[in-house]
Amino acid sequence: MVIAIGFEGSANKLGIGIIRNDEVLSNIRRTYITPPGQGFLPKETAIHHRENVLEVLKEAIDKSGVKVEDIDVVCYTKGPGMGAPLNTVAIVARTVSLLWKKPLLGVNHCIGHIEMGRLITGAKNPTVLYVSGGNTQIIAYSRKKYRIFGETIDIAVGNCLDRFARVIKLSNDPSPGYNIEQLAKKGEKYAHLPYCVKGMDVSFSGILTYIEEKIDFLLKQGYSEADLCYSLQETVFAMLVETTERAMAHCGSSEVLIVGGVGCNERLQEMMNQMCIERGSKLFATDERFCIDNGIMIAHAGAEMFKSGTRMKWEDCTITQRFRTDDVDVTWRDD
Incomplete structure (x- = not known):
């Protein structure tokens, strides 16, 4: 039996979770929310994490019902992500590792999403669409x-999506992507x-620039802000479904797993599911508890x-803002 605690803080979500042999004991999260029209900057996000991390840690331990001495390993997000928030949370993880005399593991954020998705949904060897802020x-194991x-x-x-939400001054509470999804309906x-x-890659910056520059013209042409949210979602999600299907065909895969914060979007799930039905395949997805950045996914991947x-050697327990998914040796899978 392995009990692991995970610290996540790569962006505006601060999360700490504790897992025991695939059983989620606690999964506490705090989100840094900025005013409408504004994004979140590294410095302010790091301050938010620093001000809240001890309270979140205490709540995660209390809710889990485990004692500190029972924890086997401390896990934290090594990257990718924003430097200042990553570093803030990593320092806390390093500190508790020393205080509690527990081994420390740095976890790839993307791998955390994938392994948590596999655990919660039961997907065996899916083609993974990882979509977040x-x-x-588009990922597959080999x-x-x-x-x-x-x-x-x-x-x-x-x-x-987030940057378009700023253009039309949508609220960032609970998230700009969620509010775009509701308006798009x-x-x-x-x-x-x-x-x-x-090819197999996608590009979103040109779409964003186009809609930003044309928004006044489009509104004068009778398109509402809801129409533009709907149009943006339909276009970018169609691109994602197309490239995912192409990867499935290449790998001979019969499963798709959507992970990451955007993976909560019901329209994306609906479009992907239609493609899967046409291919005789199956879609796996989770809700906001596990799609959106959280500590339990870091704990689970670290436990695996x-x-x-x-x-990991102590000197390797650092952070890196650009930590690619395919840089990780997947030692825990034998298939």
Whole structure:
């Protein structure tokens, strides 16, 4: 039996979770929310994490019902992510590791999402669509690595949606992407936007620039803000479904797993599920508890690493803002 605690703080979500042999004991999260029209900057996000981390840690331990001495390993997000928030949470993880005299493991944020998705949904060997504010990748496992078959060549899909939400001054509470999703449900008129699939890769910056520059014109043409949210979602999600299907065909896969914060979007799940039905395949997805950045996914991935014999030297327990998914040796899978 392995009990692991995980610290997540790569962006505006601060999360700490504790897991015992695949059983979620606690999963506490705090989100840094900025005013409408504004994004979150590294310095202010790090301050938010620093001010809240001890309270979240205490709540996670209290809710889990475990004693500190029973914890086997301390896990934290090594990257990718924003430097200042990553470093703030990593320092806390390093400190408690020393105080509690427990081994420390740095976890790849993307791997955390994938392994948590596999645990919660029961997906065996899926083609993974990882979509969040900072990452967009199409991934499949092969020979001890999670291989990236396609990715964004500029900004992430979540970043594209978030930045459009700022243009139309949507609230950031609970998240700009969620509020775009709700407004898009009221959209009725589709505005044609650039469709940027380049081989297995996707590009979102041009779509964002186009809609930003044309928004006044489109509004005068009778498109509502709801119509534009609807149009943006339909376009970028179609791109993601297309590239995911191509990866499935290449790998001979019959499963798709959507992970990451944007993976909560019901319209994306609906479009992906339709593609899966047509291919005789199955879609796996989770809700906001596990899609959105959280500490339990870091705890679970760290526990899997720990059980497979992975250990890290103290001097390697640093952070890196650009920590690619395919840089990780997947020691815990034998298939």
